[in-house]
Amino acid sequence: MNGLDFQIEPIVDLALAEDLGQSDITTKALIPDEQQGVGSIVVKGKGILAGVQIAKKVFLRVDPCLKVDIYFQDGAELESGTIIAKVEGKAASILKAERVALNFLQRLSGIASETNRYVKAAKGLPVQIMDTRKTAPGLRLLEKYAVKIGGGENHRMNLGDGILVKDNHLAALRSRGLSMKEIITRVKQNSPRRFKIEVEAKSVEEAREAVDGGADIVMLDNMSLDEMRQAVKAIDGRALIEASGGITLDRVRAIAETGVDFISVGALTHSVKALDLSLELVGPE
Amino acid sequence: MNGLDFQIEPIVDLALAEDLGQSDITTKALIPDEQQGVGSIVVKGKGILAGVQIAKKVFLRVDPCLKVDIYFQDGAELESGTIIAKVEGKAASILKAERVALNFLQRLSGIASETNRYVKAAKGLPVQIMDTRKTAPGLRLLEKYAVKIGGGENHRMNLGDGILVKDNHLAALRSRGLSMKEIITRVKQNSPRRFKIEVEAKSVEEAREAVDGGADIVMLDNMSLDEMRQAVKAIDGRALIEASGGITLDRVRAIAETGVDFISVGALTHSVKALDLSLELVGPE
Amino acid sequence: MNGLDFQIEPIVDLALAEDLGQSDITTKALIPDEQQGVGSIVVKGKGILAGVQIAKKVFLRVDPCLKVDIYFQDGAELESGTIIAKVEGKAASILKAERVALNFLQRLSGIASETNRYVKAAKGLPVQIMDTRKTAPGLRLLEKYAVKIGGGENHRMNLGDGILVKDNHLAALRSRGLSMKEIITRVKQNSPRRFKIEVEAKSVEEAREAVDGGADIVMLDNMSLDEMRQAVKAIDGRALIEASGGITLDRVRAIAETGVDFISVGALTHSVKALDLSLELVGPE
Amino acid sequence: MNGLDFQIEPIVDLALAEDLGQSDITTKALIPDEQQGVGSIVVKGKGILAGVQIAKKVFLRVDPCLKVDIYFQDGAELESGTIIAKVEGKAASILKAERVALNFLQRLSGIASETNRYVKAAKGLPVQIMDTRKTAPGLRLLEKYAVKIGGGENHRMNLGDGILVKDNHLAALRSRGLSMKEIITRVKQNSPRRFKIEVEAKSVEEAREAVDGGADIVMLDNMSLDEMRQAVKAIDGRALIEASGGITLDRVRAIAETGVDFISVGALTHSVKALDLSLELVGPE
Amino acid sequence: MNGLDFQIEPIVDLALAEDLGQSDITTKALIPDEQQGVGSIVVKGKGILAGVQIAKKVFLRVDPCLKVDIYFQDGAELESGTIIAKVEGKAASILKAERVALNFLQRLSGIASETNRYVKAAKGLPVQIMDTRKTAPGLRLLEKYAVKIGGGENHRMNLGDGILVKDNHLAALRSRGLSMKEIITRVKQNSPRRFKIEVEAKSVEEAREAVDGGADIVMLDNMSLDEMRQAVKAIDGRALIEASGGITLDRVRAIAETGVDFISVGALTHSVKALDLSLELVGPE
């Protein structure tokens, strides 16, 4: 997370603004300003921790005088009952920051945990689990960070940091009469040469055409295991191979065994299951 | 969505900025600026549509000359294969906007669909399905909108638009010797009187104390069905009742049958399963 | 003011930007960078202090090395000649921040002072003095904060944190043939149940209809004292009562004596008289 | 107001955001989306109109399909009962925008009206009524615009567009042994020469020193009428003269008659009395 | 420029804000609001046009009623005296927007023109002229766009869209005992595989080590022509080659003739010579 503060502050402030509204009217009515407390962030499920520095930022943004002690760093494997961190200071400040801090932490830990399940499922095989651009609007940087924490690798951050010729590109150009080879030649000529060229293929035949046409990476889209095996054979080491589309935890090992280099999983970020965490406040200990 | 443009524009711009980066280098290299196309947004699953106006905004923000025809409005029940909308204009513009438009649409439709499953499960019973503040940072307004579209009701938008005395408040005050009745009296005196007072109860006894102490709404937190039935009996119509904590689709009808007025479900927004949608581009028809 | 920093920083920066422009050309031309000074913020009128922490923020935003000593906290009753705070450090920094710091402090103290005059006028009577949404654009949070400091209570912060059926709503629905009772029933069914329902009444008869129809709070709009007394009698404890419209300091006690629960005063924020303050700079003491 | 759109949009959005919150829950619950209406903005007091284009912007920002007909432009003298503008379209949109539009219009018209009272009081005399930098934080541009509409002239917009050597500058430099003449020489040498040099004087003697020292404009601060007359005589046409401090409507003509060129009035913006306006909604006509 | 509106608007607004300040006081004092005019943007030098759509945006942002006719598109070769565009409408609006529109246009056209000089100098040789990250803060997207218009290619947009192991990286790792080969292996293992690996070499020997170690692109930093020739020979087609450092227009052809694939030129953006343009206003024609 180092060096990203200036990029994370706006989303932290946005999240606090939308959660505090006018300010916490319940807490203002009940908790005397001088009352101190200690809040413990406790795990109620099982998973990989991600986002603990952001949670800390949230508490300090609400009240710079809070003291946040972190017991586990991002990447730690958490068991139910574990205390991740303690926050000490004004009870009212802790209560105001609680929900936003947990919302970041639960979502990011959920992503890291799910990524890690895929990574473990493919353990021992020479394959990388990758994310996609199917992230919650505004949270891409953080969500891709959580994928890395979970042991995955990042696919494109945005449309500008990688070349990927997708089915819609192919369709648009074939309708003008271009062949796969001509399409790949065109993209090579018109784009910065520091990028490898990745091309999406919907069939074994298309995968072969892509690699023959000069693709550096071929994405096998929504193929059966059998098709993937044939595609791997057809490509025969001449390009890197990514499997994509309809990947589930059940199938991931079998897919990895076909010999592909990457498996990209939209669900890592588009269908997150939050890790269950809560904050428990006690009076000063 | 009317009247919220000025609140939605920033998140749309943020999402586009994080997805476009430098600009879409693949599309720039391949698709001639003058090439026209038609993109169809097609449903691949089953669910309730939410966010179609935001998807439209995304396309128009990228290229105000695109023509977006919407065939279904938010709230529509979608079948696999349905075409929700068509976008016509420069093929390059459609490709640039595609992912961001789908990211909003898939997430919000996922929320509306899941909400609707809970609503249907409790059909015929006098109960409201509600969301919580466990939303993705920055997206609360949109996610709560999707809950409404799915047939749910919105719990607090933020800490300023409702009074909810939670377990952490009770703990903090009991440690100073206050009784439930004194706590409720204090919150009434110190907060604007336009709000009903909601109090969290972890046991039947606490629920009784809350209503005896003057609570207008009692939240039954993480209770068994049996405890909920007893609490409903103890409260006996003197307050509204919300069931919360650990709600699942399996249990929701049984919970509704206990006689509670609201059931709030964190998973509606913290553990969203995106609705499967895709954009298919063809040449001008 | 605790926990609102992230919401106040933008308006502080905006205010400094509009006041400093290119930078303070007079001070730059005259005052050597190394010259030290002490500025005293002195009261020239009489009133209730509000906003001293914001004034401090302004000085520190211009120069984090300034030392700000605060002698009176918000809520203090000030006499002419009182020194509220002293600022010590570079004379140039003090001069640059002076006007913006005073602009916040004078306006907020003006609001707190005027609110307090109303509160004192109704002293001993069971009534709350409330503000309205008639605030200076961009300053609502701060202005409502000042009302609380002056002893008042906050009415709705925004259209989302309270239900208030106003004359324009009634007119729009009556033109479609709905009765008061039907209107109140509709608003209850279609809005979150954590809010009490407030309804505006322009006559005693309307007030009676509102409470008969199920209103929790009735706002008596622009009524004479006599009408208010009749309305209080007609409502007879079945709803809370707010007096609104044309409230002046002269009339406020008489209004309070009619038995209403709240008196809301637009002038508290729409027609503020700034408290007279100045900053006096002397060389290091 | 032309050419300032990009500067005004942010404050309009900020004002709408703080007023709408989650959205207008009362209107959403009551007014069907398809219901049309016409809202008339009606004057209830007497004064000079200012800000009608901003009010229009507010309505169009909430709903670009509203039709706003403006019957009076900024600067018009309004009588009670006058209809300034009509807004036609969705009733819900009109209700959502109402308060923010009126808040701008009432405040700016209040400033223009009060300015105009001063201008009229000094009618026929060769004097300009000027504002100060004592404006509501964030609203300076608009408030100074309203002063111009009321017939006044603008003093410095910010510390960067005018030279004004104030008492605090003089004190800081005299404590280092500089004479008035040396101070004025220094400011001339160290600042851009396109500005005239204005110097604050607290006595007739100081005014004489300032003009002898080379000041182009002398500000007479908090002087009695008699002192002002003497200062005018002492300056004898060698500099422009501004009267400042403690100016009231009662005294303004007498001050103008002393022969000063400008009279600056902090109260024009720091102690605004809003013009009374309201919006009345009727069904389609 | 299509599809980048939402990224360009903020810098346009920032530029207008810093140039207009309070508003154009000269124009306001002199030019009646109703006066119409036609402004011609005229070339006074010779060069390649870039940024004409941004200039148009500037005019329309100040006054959406201006009519902007563009006679030449970006990339056009301009002669002295050419009229690029005409702007018709309120004279005051044209004068307010003039400087900001020209500032963008002159800078971007200056960049495109200089780039084009390098491109022409290397004409006929299989080499690409590239920019660097040495751009004016805040203007990178626009400046890199202008380089493309001038016929150049873009190097990395930012540190996230390309791998470039620079001398400082090498130094930091060699100090820990790593060899070139180990460094390249490490970067390959730890970064997304869609990027080619570029490595900076300060000597022929280092260039050889880099390509032996697996670099896909070798950057020859500040080498003499003779060293470059030797490096090209040593690399012998096994990697792409970039020449960088101290490139001047005089030397560019000779460098291209050494056989390198890219020549990157910091001066294209860090030392821009603006193209001379002016706006001439005449009354309506």
Add this chain to the structure above:
Amino acid sequence: MNGLDFQIEPIVDLALAEDLGQSDITTKALIPDEQQGVGSIVVKGKGILAGVQIAKKVFLRVDPCLKVDIYFQDGAELESGTIIAKVEGKAASILKAERVALNFLQRLSGIASETNRYVKAAKGLPVQIMDTRKTAPGLRLLEKYAVKIGGGENHRMNLGDGILVKDNHLAALRSRGLSMKEIITRVKQNSPRRFKIEVEAKSVEEAREAVDGGADIVMLDNMSLDEMRQAVKAIDGRALIEASGGITLDRVRAIAETGVDFISVGALTHSVKALDLSLELVGPE
């Protein structure tokens, strides 16, 4: 730079955001988080330092734990080989901030250096070298600051802090039949009187008319040396004189010798040559 933090932070963040993108993928892949280093900023050319505090801000924004030691302050004359500052801390942080820090420093020092060349060329003559509004969009405040550091003076910061009647104003008004005298009278009557009136003249005759008409400053636009001499004679001390248009370093002394008071040079900011600086990283010393 004091007191401008809140104005500079946004451009620093913008510059970092555009340079870091997703984050520095090369550094992340190569440099262990715990590795320490020391970076020296070394001068490779000759010039005047400007912007060293901004460079420091950049480093601290990326990593507040970096230690930045500054050896030379803005205004220092730098020789090739000089070390301006050292940055100590995490090597990765130093590498991430390097380019942005240098981009600011090289550009601002380039401006200060070029300004200083003009200042020195006119040394001993009673003339001020001034900038114009021809600055890079978004960087005006910083660029004008650099001009001051180089020994120059600032012309208008924006259209609101000075009166300058330009050729386009004159043309627009003459087309309506106004004489120079009438134009100057109008601008005096309609603008704040704290500004001197500057008028652009394209011929000696026009210069004479301007001063006869009451101009306080006359700008001689694009005149030959001979014309300037005649204009100086014609004006004969009755107004300040600015020479502008086509000023080069070769001609500046001769122009100064004609007796003008100011010489404004667009090239100071529109055609900057960056000062050559680099950052050299070594392991901890």
